Amino acid sequence: MKRNRNLIILFAALLAGLIAPLVTGASGAGFYTEVLLGGLMAGVLYSLVALGFVLIFKASGVFNFAQGAMVLFAALSVARMAEKMPLWAAMLLAVVIMVALAFVIERLVLRPLVNQDPVVLLMATLGVTYFVDGFGQTVWGSDIYEIDLGIAKEPVMILGQLFEGGILINKDDVAATAAAALLVILLALFFQKTKTGRALRAVADDHLAAQSIGIPLNRIWVIVWSLAGIVALVAGVVWGAKLGVQFSISQVALKALPVVILGGFTSIPGAIIGGLIIGVGEKMAEVFLGPVMVKAFDLAGGGIENWFAYVLALLFLLVLPEGLFGEKHIDRV
Amino acid sequence: MGGGLSNGKSIGDVVLDLQDISLAFGGVRALQGVTFDVREHEIRAIIGPNGAGKSSMLNVINGVYHPQQGTVSYLGAKRHDVNTHEAAVQGIARTFQNIALFKGMSVLDNIMTGRNLRMKSGLLAQAFRLPSAEREELQHREAVEQVIDFLEIQAYRKTPVGRLPYGLQKRVDLARALAMEPKLLLLDEPMAGMNVEEKQDMCRFILDVNDQFGTTIVLIEHDMGVVMDISDRVIVLDYGRKIGDGTPEQVRGNQAVIDAYLGVSH
Known part of the structure; x- marks a missing residue:
């Protein structure tokens, strides 16, 4: 009961913070909507990265630290190969590369460590992170590269008659959102409706039992790491097209940590909704809370975007440790 | 049989x-x-x-x-x-001394995993619910229902196994093994x-x-x-x-x- 109360207070506070700028007249409706949309778009990108974490955690109980590195690696592959071939061919080839990477990781890292503690596997993925980071630069170089999706970068104005000045949105953001939505629908179908999806969920719960009913652990791991690789590819291309392909992409992936804490480590919808909450939350905080803090406490302001997600995740950990949609485990004592 | x-x-x-x-x-x-x-x-x-x-x-x-x-x-x-x-x-199927069920999944899904080896239709066919995959799923669902009837756990189909008392979990463990025929x-x-x-x-x-x-x-x-x-x-x-x-x-x-x-x- 007490937990529920805390949860309601947390949500009420979030909601109050969300509508405060509108109610207090700190912002016009048009600008407010623009910030909101900007937040949602950023959130989609977080969601994409978080999705990779969730996939692997769901199916193997491994927290894959290397997801960010995989995003960078995929983006680098596409960017560099697209210099020599059409974009679609580069992406197709990048899919092959990510599947091959999954094979290698399964064979060299996961298989020897089967049935080890989660901590051991976490350390192993930490090693994979640095390897993939470095290897990507060895193969593809370490400059800043571009991915050109062929979508105009200039923002377009919509709803001009509804709000004064209209709302500016980017076409590539809309494309990214559509891609993310499609990916999520496919993954949800896969997990809930196919026997392989069921097998993945079974493996996540108990390796030994899954093997004993004839689920081939090794193949499942290759499948799920391939899926995570493909999700990383989509995230990498979207990020890369927006910000340029550079090392910082793998760091931005750390933003996906608060997202999975918020959404729940085992939930695909959780990754999406968590990403959106974090994306909107930090944009709102940066744009509207920052100036307030400057005025009230005479601070320098700024930088809120960097820590807001983590503070929010911490609050959620206190009130709802399994996240919004995570599986609640009932342990017998 | x-x-x-x-x-x-x-x-x-x-x-x-x-x-x-x-x-x-x-x-x-x-x-x-x-x-x-x-x-x-x-x-x-x-x-x-x-x-x-x-x-x-x-x-x-x-x-x-x-x-x-x-x-x-x-x-x-x-x-x-x-x-x-x-x-x-x-x-060869088995049950475990310390129950090893898939705790986050329902009784039904747990037992269905026992049919995994016998399911043949491809990934895409299942994801998009093609008629052939649908038929197969139904067929296996029927086999699972028989096991459920046999072990008298009809009332718990949709319950996550983590919530069941110990004795019933043991029974689901057996059911999953039996589903493998x-x-x-x-x-x-x-x-x-x-x-x-x-x-x-x-x-x-x-x-x-x-x-x-x-x-x-x-x-x-x-x-x-x-x-x-x-x-x-x-x-x-x-x-x-x-x-x-x-x-x-x-x-x-x-x-x-x-x-x-x-x-x-x-």
């Missing part, structure tokens, strides 16, 4: 033959030169004090452990070292931690499985009353060695067995 085995059930040929099995973990010798066989349709019990090597024996049959010495013949052919997955493909069913202490009523139910289920489906069963059990009641033949292990083998009556009269259980005065 052959019927008509009730009463004068016919014990068939040897389906599993273990010769001179030795298994060691470093200096610990879990099994030392154990030889025994399992015949078709029989209920074969493995008993022995704690640490006698019973679970190790089951794990050898199931492919979890590979013995350093000895040969395993299954269905008349000598078997190379298989892993658990291959053992499952060959028709195994040739050989390994039960690791199916009645551990149960009250008298639950034990009686489980005994009935085991006998019915053996009787109605003709499944060959190898089980480990501590409750002597149960073992003597339901087994056709019993093997007794002590410190990794076989000290007795035969019908319940023969084993009960075996001096080495009595010594192992009651201790010997020196």
Whole structure:
């Protein structure tokens, strides 16, 4: 009961913070909507990265630290190969590369460590992170590269008659959102409706039992790491097209940590909704809370975007440790 | 699933033959030169004090452990070292001493995983619910429903197994193994931690499985009353060695067995 109360207070506070700028007249409706949309778009990108974490955690109980590195690696592959071939061919080839990477990781890292503690596997993925980071630069170089999706970068104005000045949105953001939505629908179908999806969920719960009913652990791991690789590819291309392909992409992936804490480590919808909450939350905080803090406490302001997600995740950990949609485990004592 | 085995059930040929099995973990010798066989349709019990090597024996049959010495013949052919997955493909199912269910999934989904090996339609066909995949899913769902009826767990289909009481979890564990339609069913202490009523139910289920489906069963059990009641033949292990083998009556009269259980005065 007490937990529920805390949860309601947390949500009420979030909601109050969300509508405060509108109610207090700190912002016009048009600008407010623009910030909101900007937040949602950023959130989609977080969601994409978080999705990779969730996939692997769901199916193997491994927290894959290397997801960010995989995003960078995929983006680098596409960017560099697209210099020599059409974009679609580069992406197709990048899919092959990510599947091959999954094979290698399964064979060299996961298989020897089967049935080890989660901590051991976490350390192993930490090693994979640095390897993939470095290897990507060895193969593809370490400059800043571009991915050109062929979508105009200039923002377009919509709803001009509804709000004064209209709302500016980017076409590539809309494309990214559509891609993310499609990916999520496919993954949800896969997990809930196919026997392989069921097998993945079974493996996540108990390796030994899954093997004993004839689920081939090794193949499942290759499948799920391939899926995570493909999700990383989509995230990498979207990020890369927006910000340029550079090392910082793998760091931005750390933003996906608060997202999975918020959404729940085992939930695909959780990754999406968590990403959106974090994306909107930090944009709102940066744009509207920052100036307030400057005025009230005479601070320098700024930088809120960097820590807001983590503070929010911490609050959620206190009130709802399994996240919004995570599986609640009932342990017998 | 052959019927008509009730009463004068016919014990068939040897389906599993273990010769001179030795298994060691470093200096610990879990099994030392154990030889025994399992015949078709029989209920074969493995008993022995704690640490006698019973679970190790089951794990050898199931492919979890590979013995350093000895040969395993299954269905008349000598078997190379298989892993658990291959053992499952060959028709060997098992339950676990400490229940190993998929706790986040419903009872139904848990049992459905037992059908995984038998499902043939491709990934895309399933994801997009093509008619062929739909038909297959329904077909397997039907088989699962039979198992659910058989074990009388209709009321818990949608319940996440983590929420079920211990006795029922044991039953779901058995249900998942049965859904595989195994040739050989390994039960690791199916009645551990149960009250008298639950034990009686489980005994009935085991006998019915053996009787109605003709499944060959190898089980480990501590409750002597149960073992003597339901087994056709019993093997007794002590410190990794076989000290007795035969019908319940023969084993009960075996001096080495009595010594192992009651201790010997020196």
